[in-house]
Amino acid sequence: MKDMTKNDTVCQLNDFLKELKTEYSKTIASQTKRIMFLLDERNFIPNLSVCLDTETVRPIFRVLIHNAIKYTDKGYIKVGYRILENNVLQFFVEDTGNGFEPVILEEMTKFFASTEDSSGETVVNLAGVNRLIKKMGGKMRIDSQQGMGTTVYFSIDYQPVNVEGDDEDIQSKSISQPHKEMPAQSKATSINDIWKGKTILIAEDEIVNYMFLEVLFEETGAILLHASDGRQAIDAVKTNPDINIVLMDIKMPNINGLDATRQIKAIRPQLPVIAQTAYAMQDDEYKALQAGCNDYISKPIDANKLISLMKKYLW
Secondary structure, three states, X not given: XXXXXXXXXXXXXXXXXXXXXXXXXXXXXOOOOEEEEEEEOOOOOOOOEEEEOHHHHHHHHHHHHHHHHHOOOEEEEEEEEEEEOOOEEEEEEEEOOOOOOHHHHHHHHHHHOXXXXXXXXXXXXXXXXXXXXXXXOOEEEEEEEOOOEEEEEEEEEOEEOOOOOOHHHHHHOOOHHHHHHHHHHHHHHOOOOXXXXXXXXXXXXXXXXXXXXXXHOOOOOOEEEEEOOHHHHHHHHHHOOOEEEEEEEOOOOOOOHHHHHHHHHHXXXXXOEEEEEOXXXXXXXXXHHHHOOOEXXXXXXXXXXXXXXXXXXXX
């Protein structure tokens, strides 16, 4: 187990990552990019507090997230953590950006093993991050595919604490054993299997936006169908009576989302349709409701808002 150092503080891990989301969501909102900042909460352990050198971890995240924003024009940036064996904490920053060619990845890996600088901005930043992680006794790994995005993992030892104890408790008490039990307890508050057996039709012509929703609904147990234009959405409703809800992008080729919704409502008037658009104008909501949509959400989509909105129609 990692010994507590003078730079370590007691950190409520989930709150720490939520603060990052708040901070960098504002950064993204100030730009014209169509990106969403997400937290992957599937492995969150409720009320998990750890002894962590946050003054070092925060700059690591700053570099990784800024790089992800810089090289991602649309889609999402996702941050999360996993608890591994032997009290190892693995963080990750995932994006749907440009990704790296295999040869560049290989050169970057070689660079991490050296102490020389480079003129490449991304490599210098990642190399600096790698040095910080190594100082903490950790490791960094990059998974990337050109055109599909990048995930940077960094793993460090951590010391779980009992936040209700005194200073001696903080340094000595371990909650390693409860780690094995808490995921099962937290499942009730997660989105695991909440829509098991339900069918969601996602009408979305941007594949990256569909991928975002696919990741978001991964743990819900729902069956996902994809339509890349309005005509496909109409045909899907005609041929699949098991569809329980439709997420309808307004701006699509062939038949747009509003016209597709009108035809879908003529086929199945009671089928819930939620409109979504990245081109939020003052009268967009009015037009969507007039076309027969039950609700409306604007892009970039707030994952929590969308889940809450859909819970009105799926149970």
